[in-house]
Amino acid sequence: MDKLMIEGGYPLEGTVQISGAKNSAVALIPAAILADSLVTIDNLPEISDVHLLAELLQEIGGDVTLGKHEITVNPENMIAMPLPNGRVKKLRASYYLMGAMLGKFKKAVIGLPGGCNLGPRPIDQHIKGFEALGARVTNEQGAIYLRADELRGARIYLDVVSVGATINIMLAAVKAKGQTIIENAAKEPEIIDVATLLTSMGAKIKGAGTNVIRIDGVESLSGCRHSIIPDRIEAGTYMILAAAMGQKVLIDNIIPYHVESLIAKLREMGVTIEVSDDQLLIHNSREKKGVDIKTLVYPGFPTDLQQPFTSLLTQAEGTSIVTDTIYNARFKHIDELRRMGANVKVEGRSAIINGKTKLQGARVRASDLRAGAALVVAGLLAEGVTEISGLEHIDRGYANLEEKLKGLGAKIWREKMSEEELEQVKS
Numbered sequence: 001m002d003k004l005m006i007e008g009g010y011p012l013e014g015t016v017q018i019s020g021a022k023n024s025a026v027a028l029i030p031a032a033i034l035a036d037s038l039v040t041i042d043n044l045p046e047i048s049d050v051h052l053l054a055e056l057l058q059e060i061g062g063d064v065t066l067g068k069h070e071i072t073v074n075p076e077n078m079i080a081m082p083l084p085n086g087r088v089k090k091l092r093a094s095y096y097l098m099g100a101m102l103g104k105f106k107k108a109v110i111g112l113p114g115g116c117n118l119g120p121r122p123i124d125q126h127i128k129g130f131e132a133l134g135a136r137v138t139n140e141q142g143a144i145y146l147r148a149d150e151l152r153g154a155r156i157y158l159d160v161v162s163v164g165a166t167i168n169i170m171l172a173a174v175k176a177k178g179q180t181i182i183e184n185a186a187k188e189p190e191i192i193d194v195a196t197l198l199t200s201m202g203a204k205i206k207g208a209g210t211n212v213i214r215i216d217g218v219e220s221l222s223g224c225r226h227s228i229i230p231d232r233i234e235a236g237t238y239m240i241l242a243a244a245m246g247q248k249v250l251i252d253n254i255i256p257y258h259v260e261s262l263i264a265k266l267r268e269m270g271v272t273i274e275v276s277d278d279q280l281l282i283h284n285s286r287e288k289k290g291v292d293i294k295t296l297v298y299p300g301f302p303t304d305l306q307q308p309f310t311s312l313l314t315q316a317e318g319t320s321i322v323t324d325t326i327y328n329a330r331f332k333h334i335d336e337l338r339r340m341g342a343n344v345k346v347e348g349r350s351a352i353i354n355g356k357t358k359l360q361g362a363r364v365r366a367s368d369l370r371a372g373a374a375l376v377v378a379g380l381l382a383e384g385v386t387e388i389s390g391l392e393h394i395d396r397g398y399a400n401l402e403e404k405l406k407g408l409g410a411k412i413w414r415e416k417m418s419e420e421e422l423e424q425v426k427s
């Protein structure tokens with residue numbers, strides 16, 4: 001197992017290319033199950049979640065070719081093979097196999113998903129949707145069993161605005177008989193991306209990106225080619241890094257409109273940002289003001305950027321308050337930031353940060369994907385060397401992190417963990 005080593009204090013300068021969106025890719029790959037012929041998806045990020053999903057599609061008989069930036073899926077020989085254990089537990093998005101397999105085969109057995117441990121992450125709204133479409137859903141020893149004689153369109157009001165439930169219901173409904181209406185749907189750009197792929201396959205979907213989505217079921221879906229949108233969370237992470245340590249950093253291949261809430265907050269802190277069609281130029285300012293953020297569903301400030309943003313706030317003057325309204329326990333990075341010298345405390349759903357503080361390199365552990373991003377930001381800011389374990393989380397969502405950061409001038413490398421360190425991580 002590797003650890004990430006960062007020698008902090010070096011300014012960042014240059015251009016970083018943003019990869020395709022993780023949270024699109026992990027829904028688009030399962031969506032390919034629904035087609036009758038070859039689906040090709042490009043601008044694919046090189047992340048472990050993509051590898052796991054490719055392997056899962058192979059487990060159910062898919063003919064899958066995974067390249068560096070492209071995946072092709074031939075679903076012709078797929079079968080409704082149960083997937084109760086193994087890889088499904090290693091990522092969150094394995095829950096999309098439920099919607100896609102139910103939509104295609106009218107049955108599926110899928111283990112409960114894994115993913116970042118951010119406190120409770122129920123899937124009751126996904127199940128409510130599947131049941132409304134006519135499926136019988138049971139939980140048997142940690143695996144979800146879904147069966148339907150036929151799927152019929154229904155009106156489904158989501159009690160909680162959920163990205164996963166919105167996409168999963170779309171996947172199950174595209175081939176159902178009649179019309180499905182999802183009310184109080186999530187509006188994230190990744191939902192539009194999935195609807196775009198399904199539409200290219202022949203689905204009839206209106207309203208993706210608004211809070212009411214209408215789907216008219218079709219008999220069959222065919223193969224197509226699709227290009228994934230840029231990852232707004234990866235882009236946001238590099239924007240935060242540029243604001244923390246950058247002199248002049250160009251963030252390339254993005255949709256600036258998708259990161260407006262972050263642009264607004266960085267400007268409020270005193271960071272200068274020039275916006276063009278598919279790029280952002282970030283100039284660092286030495287003095288940054290503290291700001292408050294509250295995470296909200298899109299287009300509000302994304303919960304997935306809350307953790308790296310907290311590291312940046314340790315460098316801002318005054319008190320900042322970060323409140324996460326989506327996940328109440330998304331603060332596992334705070335103890336690690338304190339270990340590095342940050343003056344932060346957690347009260348209820350908020351982290352209170354007093355800046356500006358000098359950070360010191362330390363041995364820290366990434367408990368989840370964006371906690372890892374927070375520690376990378378802190379490591380680049382800190383004096384001395386920071387050692388980050390828990391890299392398997394970071395590798396779920398950041399494509400070529402070291403190469404991208406080295407290209408900007410960071411001192412960052414991977415090292416094998418010693419036997420003693422491995423024992424410490426396990427205990």
Ligand SMILES: CC(=O)N[C@H]1[C@@H](OP(=O)(O)OP(=O)(O)OC[C@H]2O[C@@H](n3ccc(=O)[nH]c3=O)[C@H](O)[C@@H]2O)O[C@H](CO)[C@@H](O)[C@@H]1O
Binds near residue numbers: 124160164186326
């Ligand atoms: C693979 C993927 O796309 N992951 C993203 C997705 O996760 P995910 O789709 O799992 O997150 P949701 O949007 O579903 O969750 C939002 C909130 O709704 C709650 N909830 C959700 C479903 C449900 O059936 N019942 C319920 O109570 C959750 O506990 C959470 O508090 O959106 C999150 C919120 O933007 C992001 O942090 C994740 O990066």
Ligand SMILES: C=C(OP(=O)(O)O)C(=O)O
Binds near residue numbers: 022115116304369370
């Ligand atoms: C929470 C995240 O991922 P997942 O839902 O895949 O665990 C994330 O991308 O920040």
